[in-house]
Amino acid sequence: MIFVPVDFLKEGMILAQDVNFEIGGMSLLTKGQVLKANYIEKLQAMNIVGVYVESKMSADIEINQILSEKIKKDVLVSVKNIFNDFSRSNKLTVGAVGTIKNIAEKLVSDILSKEKILINLIELKGHDDYTYQHSLSVAVLAVAIGVKLGLNEENLNNLALSGLLHDIGKVSVPKEILNKPSKLTAEEFEVVKKHPEDGFLKLKKSNMCSVVTLMGIESHHEKVNGKGYPKKLKGNQIPFFGRILAVADVYDALTSDRPYRKGSFPGEVIEYMMGNTEVHFDQEILTAFLKSVAAYPAGMLVSLSDGRIALVIRNNEENTMRPVVRVFNEDGSQHSDIDLFHDKRYHNLTITGMGYGKEITNSSMMNNVCEINDFT
C-alpha cells in the first residue's frame, strides 16, 4: 500500500485502510472499497492530508494501525460530547466523566492488543475539529510512551484520561483567542495560560478522576527548565504525567495545521524536540517517545538528499529517523531497497521531505506512482 495525498486520488484506486469521515454525521469508507468521484470529493472536503491505497509496487508493505477506526470514532464522539457539556454548563457530570473514563480504558486495551506499538502520525490526523483530534492524538502518544516506560494498565488508563482531557480548560477561553490567525497579545496569552488550572479545578470537583490524572492536566505546559506554566516547576518537580503529556502535546501541535501556520513534518519536529531536551522535555521520556513514533511511516513517499524520491518500506525500531526505503527508476519501475540505518554505504544519505511536501507532489515520480494502472 502507498500513502497518496488527497489531491492525487483518482477514481478506481482501492482503499487500503478504513477511513472515518464526517459530513453531516459520521460514516465510514472501508478497506477494499474502490474510490468513486463522490468519495474523493468528500475526502477532499474533509481537509485530510491523504489516505492509503493499494499499490502493486508496494504490495509487500504492511501498515500496523495503532487504533481501530471504531475506537477512534467512539473516542472522538465522547471527547466532543464532554467538551460540549462542559462548555454549556461549566461543570462536569458524573455520567459524562464516567463515559470518558470508560472510553479511555477501551483505547488503552486496543493499543495493548497490538503486537508492535509504533505510531504513524498520519493515522491520527484529520477528519475532525482540531481540539478533539488533538485530544485523541495526545492520549494515544502518551499511552505509547507510557507502555515503553513500563506503566501498568491502571496507570495507562489514568494517563489516557489525562491526555483526552488535558485541554478541557480551553472551553473557557474565548474562540476569537483560540482561533486567532496571528500572534497572541500578552493579555490574550495570559487568558490561554489559565486553561491547565481551570481544567484541573473543574475536573477535581467531579470527584471522578485520580490525583495523577488531575496533576497531569494541570502540569502539561510546564517545562523542565522552569519556564513553563502555571507553576514554573522544574525537572522532576513536574508531575510524571505532565512531563509525558508535554512531549505528546508539542509533537501533535507542531505537526498539525493551525490557523496561523502549516504543520511541520514529523521528522523536522522530532529534530526540534531532540534539540530541546532538558530545556522543555525530560530526556528519558523523550527517548521513550522516539521509540514510539515512526518519523517516516511505511507507505510514505520521501525525498532523499541525492534528489531521488523513495518509498518507506519499514521502520528500524532502533532509529525511526532512518527507515528502509525503496528507490525507483525514472519511469517508476523498482530499483532497489536501501536500509538507511544498517547499511553504512548510505549513512550520508538523508531524508529531506515527505509524502505531501512540494518536492514530492511536484515530482514526475508522484505522477508515476499514481498512475491508475498501478492500483488495479
Ligand SMILES: [Fe+2]
Ligand atoms: Fe494545553
